[in-house]
Amino acid sequence: MTAASPPAISTEGLVKNFGPHRALDGLDLRAERGQVLGVLGPNGAGKTTAVRILATLLRADAGEARVAGHDVRSEPHAVRRSIGLSGQYSAVDHNLTGYENLHMVARLHDMSHARARERARDLLEHFRLREAADRPAKGYSGGMRRRLDLAAALVSRPSVVILDEPTTGLDPRGRMETWQVVSELVGDGTTVLLTTQYLEEADALADDIVVIDHGRVIAEGSSEELKSLLGGERLDVVAARARDLPALVSALEGVGSGEVAVDERSLRARVAVETGSRALIAAVRRLDALEVEVQDVGLHRPTLDDVFLTLTGRVTEDSGRAEESADDDGTAGTPSRAAGGR
Ligand SMILES: Nc1ncnc2c1ncn2[C@@H]1O[C@H](COP(=O)(O)OP(=O)(O)OP(=O)(O)O)[C@@H](O)[C@H]1O
Ligand SMILES: [Mg+2]
Structure with missing residues:
Protein backbone atom coordinates (compact mmCIF):
# COMPACT_ATOMS: atom_id res chain seq x y z
CA MET A 1 0.00 0.00 0.00
CA THR A 2 2.97 2.27 0.18
CA ALA A 3 3.67 4.36 -2.85
CA ALA A 4 6.79 2.31 -3.50
CA SER A 5 5.19 -1.14 -3.84
CA PRO A 6 3.93 -1.89 -7.34
CA PRO A 7 0.16 -2.03 -7.71
CA ALA A 8 -1.46 -5.47 -7.87
CA ILE A 9 -3.31 -4.48 -11.01
CA SER A 10 -2.51 -1.67 -13.38
CA THR A 11 -3.55 -0.80 -16.89
CA GLU A 12 -2.41 2.12 -18.93
CA GLY A 13 -4.07 3.37 -22.06
CA LEU A 14 -5.81 0.09 -22.84
CA VAL A 15 -7.52 0.10 -26.20
CA LYS A 16 -9.67 -2.66 -27.62
CA ASN A 17 -11.65 -2.49 -30.84
CA PHE A 18 -14.26 -4.95 -31.99
CA GLY A 19 -14.42 -4.14 -35.69
CA PRO A 20 -15.39 -0.50 -35.92
CA HIS A 21 -16.55 -0.42 -32.30
CA ARG A 22 -14.11 0.81 -29.69
CA ALA A 23 -14.87 -1.07 -26.47
CA LEU A 24 -11.89 0.29 -24.53
CA ASP A 25 -10.63 3.74 -25.29
CA GLY A 26 -7.49 4.34 -23.25
CA LEU A 27 -8.49 2.71 -19.98
CA ASP A 28 -6.32 3.38 -16.92
CA LEU A 29 -6.88 1.31 -13.80
CA ARG A 30 -4.87 0.80 -10.66
CA ALA A 31 -5.53 -1.46 -7.68
CA GLU A 32 -3.16 -1.37 -4.74
CA ARG A 33 -2.29 -4.60 -3.00
CA GLY A 34 -4.83 -5.78 -0.46
CA GLN A 35 -7.48 -3.37 -1.67
CA VAL A 36 -10.80 -3.70 -3.44
CA LEU A 37 -11.07 -1.75 -6.65
CA GLY A 38 -14.67 -1.34 -7.74
CA VAL A 39 -15.21 -0.83 -11.45
CA LEU A 40 -18.58 0.68 -12.02
CA GLY A 41 -20.14 1.21 -15.40
CA PRO A 42 -23.39 0.91 -17.33
CA ASN A 43 -24.06 -1.92 -19.79
CA GLY A 44 -21.50 -1.95 -22.55
CA ALA A 45 -19.06 0.32 -20.71
CA GLY A 46 -16.23 -2.15 -21.26
CA LYS A 47 -16.03 -3.87 -17.87
CA THR A 48 -15.95 -7.46 -19.10
CA THR A 49 -13.59 -6.53 -21.91
CA ALA A 50 -11.14 -5.08 -19.39
CA VAL A 51 -11.54 -8.15 -17.15
CA ARG A 52 -10.84 -10.49 -20.05
CA ILE A 53 -7.69 -8.61 -20.99
CA LEU A 54 -6.45 -8.70 -17.39
CA ALA A 55 -7.17 -12.43 -17.27
CA THR A 56 -5.20 -12.96 -20.53
CA LEU A 57 -8.31 -14.24 -22.31
CA LEU A 58 -8.25 -11.36 -24.78
CA ARG A 59 -5.48 -9.25 -26.26
CA ALA A 60 -5.56 -5.47 -26.15
CA ASP A 61 -4.91 -3.53 -29.36
CA ALA A 62 -2.82 -0.97 -27.51
CA GLY A 63 -1.76 -0.08 -24.00
CA GLU A 64 -0.31 -2.05 -21.13
CA ALA A 65 -1.71 -4.21 -18.39
CA ARG A 66 0.10 -5.78 -15.46
CA VAL A 67 -1.21 -8.14 -12.83
CA ALA A 68 0.80 -9.03 -9.72
CA GLY A 69 3.82 -7.46 -11.38
CA HIS A 70 3.50 -9.49 -14.59
CA ASP A 71 2.79 -8.18 -18.06
CA VAL A 72 -0.35 -9.80 -19.50
CA ARG A 73 1.15 -9.91 -22.96
CA SER A 74 4.66 -11.21 -22.31
CA GLU A 75 4.03 -13.25 -19.14
CA PRO A 76 0.53 -14.67 -19.51
CA HIS A 77 1.34 -17.86 -17.59
CA ALA A 78 2.60 -15.97 -14.58
CA VAL A 79 -0.50 -13.78 -14.69
CA ARG A 80 -2.78 -16.82 -14.82
CA ARG A 81 -1.02 -18.37 -11.85
CA SER A 82 -1.58 -15.21 -9.81
CA ILE A 83 -5.26 -14.68 -10.44
CA GLY A 84 -8.59 -16.19 -9.63
CA LEU A 85 -11.34 -15.23 -12.03
CA SER A 86 -15.05 -15.49 -11.50
CA GLY A 87 -16.70 -14.31 -14.63
CA GLN A 88 -20.01 -12.87 -15.58
CA TYR A 89 -20.51 -16.16 -17.42
CA SER A 90 -19.83 -19.18 -15.26
CA ALA A 91 -16.82 -21.39 -15.94
CA VAL A 92 -18.33 -24.34 -14.11
CA ASP A 93 -18.57 -27.66 -15.97
CA HIS A 94 -22.24 -28.47 -15.62
CA ASN A 95 -21.84 -32.19 -16.15
CA LEU A 96 -19.47 -32.55 -13.22
CA THR A 97 -20.53 -32.46 -9.60
CA GLY A 98 -19.59 -29.54 -7.39
CA TYR A 99 -16.88 -31.64 -5.77
CA GLU A 100 -15.52 -32.80 -9.13
CA ASN A 101 -15.38 -29.26 -10.45
CA LEU A 102 -13.33 -28.01 -7.53
CA HIS A 103 -11.16 -31.10 -7.40
CA MET A 104 -10.38 -30.73 -11.10
CA VAL A 105 -9.42 -27.08 -10.70
CA ALA A 106 -7.18 -27.98 -7.76
CA ARG A 107 -5.48 -30.69 -9.82
CA LEU A 108 -4.98 -28.19 -12.66
CA HIS A 109 -3.12 -26.11 -10.11
CA ASP A 110 -0.78 -29.05 -9.50
CA MET A 111 -2.13 -29.98 -6.09
CA SER A 112 -1.73 -33.60 -4.96
CA HIS A 113 -4.87 -35.76 -4.85
CA ALA A 114 -5.01 -35.46 -1.10
CA ARG A 115 -4.59 -31.70 -1.04
CA ALA A 116 -7.03 -31.26 -3.91
CA ARG A 117 -9.61 -33.30 -2.04
CA GLU A 118 -9.14 -31.29 1.12
CA ARG A 119 -9.30 -27.95 -0.65
CA ALA A 120 -12.44 -28.95 -2.55
CA ARG A 121 -14.13 -30.13 0.66
CA ASP A 122 -13.19 -26.95 2.54
CA LEU A 123 -14.53 -24.72 -0.17
CA LEU A 124 -17.75 -26.69 -0.56
CA GLU A 125 -18.30 -26.31 3.15
CA HIS A 126 -17.49 -22.61 3.12
CA PHE A 127 -19.82 -21.90 0.21
CA ARG A 128 -22.73 -23.91 1.67
CA LEU A 129 -22.48 -26.54 -1.03
CA ARG A 130 -21.63 -29.57 1.08
CA GLU A 131 -25.07 -31.12 0.72
CA ALA A 132 -24.99 -30.65 -3.04
CA ALA A 133 -21.35 -31.68 -3.44
CA ASP A 134 -22.07 -34.95 -5.22
CA ARG A 135 -24.80 -33.73 -7.54
CA PRO A 136 -24.05 -32.56 -11.10
CA ALA A 137 -23.83 -28.78 -11.22
CA LYS A 138 -26.49 -28.63 -13.94
CA GLY A 139 -29.06 -29.32 -11.25
CA TYR A 140 -27.88 -26.38 -9.13
CA SER A 141 -29.84 -23.19 -8.72
CA GLY A 142 -28.39 -20.00 -10.22
CA GLY A 143 -27.13 -18.91 -6.82
CA MET A 144 -25.47 -22.25 -6.14
CA ARG A 145 -23.74 -22.16 -9.50
CA ARG A 146 -22.39 -18.70 -8.81
CA ARG A 147 -21.10 -19.85 -5.44
CA LEU A 148 -19.41 -22.82 -7.06
CA ASP A 149 -17.87 -20.55 -9.67
CA LEU A 150 -16.57 -18.22 -6.97
CA ALA A 151 -15.19 -21.18 -5.03
CA ALA A 152 -13.41 -22.40 -8.16
CA ALA A 153 -11.76 -18.99 -8.53
CA LEU A 154 -10.36 -19.26 -5.02
CA VAL A 155 -9.02 -22.83 -5.16
CA SER A 156 -5.38 -21.80 -5.59
CA ARG A 157 -5.55 -18.97 -3.03
CA PRO A 158 -4.65 -16.41 -5.70
CA SER A 159 -3.15 -13.07 -4.69
CA VAL A 160 -5.41 -11.24 -7.12
CA VAL A 161 -9.08 -12.07 -7.52
CA ILE A 162 -11.11 -10.66 -10.38
CA LEU A 163 -14.86 -10.80 -10.01
CA ASP A 164 -17.00 -9.73 -12.95
CA GLU A 165 -20.44 -8.83 -11.62
CA PRO A 166 -20.24 -11.46 -8.88
CA THR A 167 -23.69 -10.87 -7.45
CA THR A 168 -25.78 -10.20 -10.53
CA GLY A 169 -28.84 -12.39 -10.31
CA LEU A 170 -28.26 -13.42 -6.69
CA ASP A 171 -30.91 -13.10 -4.04
CA PRO A 172 -30.18 -10.84 -1.05
CA ARG A 173 -28.79 -13.70 0.98
CA GLY A 174 -26.47 -14.79 -1.82
CA ARG A 175 -25.35 -11.21 -2.22
CA MET A 176 -24.57 -10.80 1.46
CA GLU A 177 -22.62 -14.06 1.44
CA THR A 178 -20.56 -12.95 -1.52
CA TRP A 179 -19.82 -9.65 0.19
CA GLN A 180 -18.70 -11.62 3.22
CA VAL A 181 -16.34 -13.70 1.08
CA VAL A 182 -14.86 -10.59 -0.49
CA SER A 183 -14.33 -9.03 2.94
CA GLU A 184 -12.57 -12.17 4.15
CA LEU A 185 -10.33 -12.19 1.10
CA VAL A 186 -9.28 -8.64 1.70
CA GLY A 187 -8.62 -9.46 5.34
CA ASP A 188 -6.14 -12.04 4.08
CA GLY A 189 -4.32 -9.48 1.94
CA THR A 190 -5.82 -10.49 -1.39
CA THR A 191 -6.41 -7.80 -3.99
CA VAL A 192 -9.87 -7.79 -5.50
CA LEU A 193 -11.05 -6.15 -8.68
CA LEU A 194 -14.81 -6.20 -8.76
CA THR A 195 -17.05 -4.99 -11.54
CA THR A 196 -20.59 -4.22 -10.62
CA GLN A 197 -23.69 -2.34 -11.55
CA TYR A 198 -24.86 -2.36 -7.96
CA LEU A 199 -23.80 0.88 -6.42
CA GLU A 200 -24.45 -0.28 -2.89
CA GLU A 201 -22.03 -3.09 -3.59
CA ALA A 202 -19.25 -0.73 -4.62
CA ASP A 203 -20.17 1.47 -1.68
CA ALA A 204 -19.98 -1.42 0.77
CA LEU A 205 -16.86 -3.14 -0.52
CA ALA A 206 -14.60 -0.94 -2.59
CA ASP A 207 -11.74 1.14 -1.22
CA ASP A 208 -11.45 2.87 -4.52
CA ILE A 209 -14.04 3.19 -7.25
CA VAL A 210 -13.59 3.98 -10.91
CA VAL A 211 -16.61 4.87 -12.95
CA ILE A 212 -16.16 3.93 -16.59
CA ASP A 213 -18.22 4.70 -19.62
CA HIS A 214 -17.47 4.13 -23.29
CA GLY A 215 -14.26 2.36 -22.37
CA ARG A 216 -12.77 5.24 -20.44
CA VAL A 217 -12.52 6.33 -16.81
CA ILE A 218 -14.85 9.24 -16.19
CA ALA A 219 -14.41 9.53 -12.42
CA GLU A 220 -12.35 7.99 -9.69
CA GLY A 221 -12.10 8.10 -5.92
CA SER A 222 -13.50 6.65 -2.75
CA SER A 223 -17.24 6.45 -2.44
CA GLU A 224 -17.19 9.55 -0.23
CA GLU A 225 -15.01 11.48 -2.66
CA LEU A 226 -17.30 10.64 -5.54
N1 LIG B 1 -16.64 -10.22 -28.78
C1 LIG B 1 -17.19 -9.05 -29.07
N2 LIG B 1 -17.48 -8.71 -30.34
C2 LIG B 1 -18.03 -7.52 -30.65
N3 LIG B 1 -18.33 -6.57 -29.75
C3 LIG B 1 -18.08 -6.84 -28.48
C4 LIG B 1 -17.50 -8.08 -28.05
N4 LIG B 1 -17.37 -8.05 -26.71
C5 LIG B 1 -17.83 -6.86 -26.32
N5 LIG B 1 -18.26 -6.12 -27.36
C6 LIG B 1 -18.80 -4.76 -27.29
O1 LIG B 1 -17.89 -3.98 -26.55
C7 LIG B 1 -18.57 -3.11 -25.67
C8 LIG B 1 -18.13 -3.39 -24.24
O2 LIG B 1 -18.62 -4.65 -23.86
P1 LIG B 1 -18.39 -5.27 -22.42
O3 LIG B 1 -18.95 -6.63 -22.44
O4 LIG B 1 -16.96 -5.11 -22.04
O5 LIG B 1 -19.28 -4.30 -21.52
P2 LIG B 1 -19.70 -4.45 -19.98
O6 LIG B 1 -19.33 -3.18 -19.33
O7 LIG B 1 -19.12 -5.70 -19.43
O8 LIG B 1 -21.27 -4.55 -20.07
P3 LIG B 1 -22.31 -5.39 -19.15
O9 LIG B 1 -22.58 -4.54 -17.95
O10 LIG B 1 -23.51 -5.50 -20.00
O11 LIG B 1 -21.69 -6.71 -18.81
C9 LIG B 1 -20.05 -3.34 -25.89
O12 LIG B 1 -20.51 -2.36 -26.78
C10 LIG B 1 -20.09 -4.71 -26.52
O13 LIG B 1 -21.21 -4.83 -27.36
MG1 LIG C 1 -19.91 -7.38 -18.58
Missing part, protein backbone atom coordinates in the same frame (compact mmCIF):
# COMPACT_ATOMS: atom_id res chain seq x y z
CA LYS A 227 -20.34 11.73 -3.57
CA SER A 228 -18.69 14.98 -2.61
CA LEU A 229 -18.17 15.76 -6.31
CA LEU A 230 -21.85 16.49 -6.36
CA GLY A 231 -21.57 19.08 -3.64
CA GLY A 232 -23.95 19.37 -0.71
CA GLU A 233 -27.20 17.72 0.10
CA ARG A 234 -30.29 17.12 -1.97
CA LEU A 235 -33.64 18.50 -1.01
CA ASP A 236 -36.40 16.14 -2.02
CA VAL A 237 -40.06 17.06 -2.03
CA VAL A 238 -42.99 14.92 -3.10
CA ALA A 239 -46.17 16.78 -4.02
CA ALA A 240 -49.54 15.45 -2.90
CA ARG A 241 -51.27 16.51 -6.13
CA ALA A 242 -50.02 16.49 -9.72
CA ARG A 243 -51.36 20.00 -10.34
CA ASP A 244 -49.03 21.37 -7.67
CA LEU A 245 -45.92 20.21 -9.48
CA PRO A 246 -45.20 23.47 -11.36
CA ALA A 247 -45.51 25.50 -8.17
CA LEU A 248 -43.31 23.02 -6.37
CA VAL A 249 -40.63 23.37 -9.02
CA SER A 250 -40.69 27.14 -8.86
CA ALA A 251 -40.44 27.03 -5.06
CA LEU A 252 -37.42 24.76 -5.22
CA GLU A 253 -35.79 26.87 -7.91
CA GLY A 254 -35.69 29.67 -5.40
CA VAL A 255 -33.89 27.73 -2.68
CA GLY A 256 -31.61 25.34 -4.51
CA SER A 257 -28.50 25.65 -6.60
CA GLY A 258 -28.77 24.23 -10.06
CA GLU A 259 -31.60 22.65 -11.94
CA VAL A 260 -34.61 21.06 -10.31
CA ALA A 261 -35.00 17.44 -11.39
CA VAL A 262 -38.61 16.35 -11.65
CA ASP A 263 -40.14 12.93 -11.83
CA GLU A 264 -43.73 13.43 -12.87
CA ARG A 265 -44.67 9.85 -12.22
CA SER A 266 -43.83 9.97 -8.53
CA LEU A 267 -44.62 13.72 -8.20
CA ARG A 268 -41.12 14.19 -6.85
CA ALA A 269 -38.84 17.17 -7.33
CA ARG A 270 -35.24 17.31 -6.22
CA VAL A 271 -32.63 20.03 -6.11
CA ALA A 272 -29.10 20.40 -4.79
CA VAL A 273 -28.86 22.75 -1.81
CA GLU A 274 -25.84 24.29 -0.20
CA THR A 275 -27.02 24.83 3.33
CA GLY A 276 -29.38 21.94 3.89
CA SER A 277 -31.49 22.84 6.90
CA ARG A 278 -31.83 26.50 5.97
CA ALA A 279 -32.95 25.56 2.47
CA LEU A 280 -35.41 23.10 3.93
CA ILE A 281 -37.04 25.77 6.09
CA ALA A 282 -37.10 28.26 3.24
CA ALA A 283 -38.68 25.68 0.97
CA VAL A 284 -41.38 24.79 3.47
CA ARG A 285 -42.26 28.50 3.89
CA ARG A 286 -42.53 29.01 0.15
CA LEU A 287 -44.58 25.88 -0.34
CA ASP A 288 -46.92 27.00 2.38
CA ALA A 289 -47.30 30.43 0.81
CA LEU A 290 -48.02 28.84 -2.57
CA GLU A 291 -50.50 26.43 -0.96
CA VAL A 292 -48.68 23.43 -2.31
CA GLU A 293 -49.71 20.26 -0.54
CA VAL A 294 -46.73 18.13 0.30
CA GLN A 295 -46.65 14.38 0.77
CA ASP A 296 -43.05 14.10 1.83
CA VAL A 297 -40.05 16.29 2.27
CA GLY A 298 -36.49 15.41 3.15
CA LEU A 299 -32.81 16.12 2.86
CA HIS A 300 -30.36 13.50 1.78
CA ARG A 301 -26.69 13.24 1.03
CA PRO A 302 -25.97 12.33 -2.57
CA THR A 303 -25.87 8.59 -3.08
CA LEU A 304 -23.64 6.78 -5.52
CA ASP A 305 -26.75 6.49 -7.65
CA ASP A 306 -26.85 10.27 -7.88
CA VAL A 307 -23.17 10.28 -8.84
CA PHE A 308 -23.68 7.66 -11.50
CA LEU A 309 -26.70 9.39 -12.91
CA THR A 310 -24.94 12.73 -13.02
CA LEU A 311 -21.81 11.34 -14.64
CA THR A 312 -23.32 8.98 -17.18
CA GLY A 313 -26.76 10.47 -17.64
CA ARG A 314 -28.13 6.98 -17.07
CA VAL A 315 -29.65 5.17 -14.16
CA THR A 316 -28.22 1.81 -13.25
CA GLU A 317 -30.13 -1.38 -13.79
CA ASP A 318 -30.70 -1.84 -10.13
CA SER A 319 -31.94 1.67 -9.45
CA GLY A 320 -35.54 0.64 -9.72
CA ARG A 321 -34.86 -2.26 -7.39
CA ALA A 322 -33.50 -0.42 -4.40
CA GLU A 323 -36.24 1.46 -2.66
CA GLU A 324 -34.05 4.41 -1.78
CA SER A 325 -33.01 5.09 -5.32
CA ALA A 326 -36.20 4.22 -7.16
CA ASP A 327 -36.96 7.92 -7.38
CA ASP A 328 -33.99 8.49 -9.66
CA ASP A 329 -35.95 7.12 -12.59
CA GLY A 330 -36.36 9.63 -15.33
CA THR A 331 -34.88 12.57 -13.49
CA ALA A 332 -31.71 12.63 -15.54
CA GLY A 333 -30.34 16.13 -15.66
CA THR A 334 -27.53 17.44 -17.79
CA PRO A 335 -24.45 15.25 -17.36
CA SER A 336 -21.99 17.19 -15.27
CA ARG A 337 -18.33 17.66 -15.92
CA ALA A 338 -17.55 17.62 -12.24
CA ALA A 339 -15.17 14.71 -12.50
CA GLY A 340 -13.46 15.56 -15.76
CA GLY A 341 -10.16 16.75 -14.37
CA ARG A 342 -8.19 13.64 -13.76
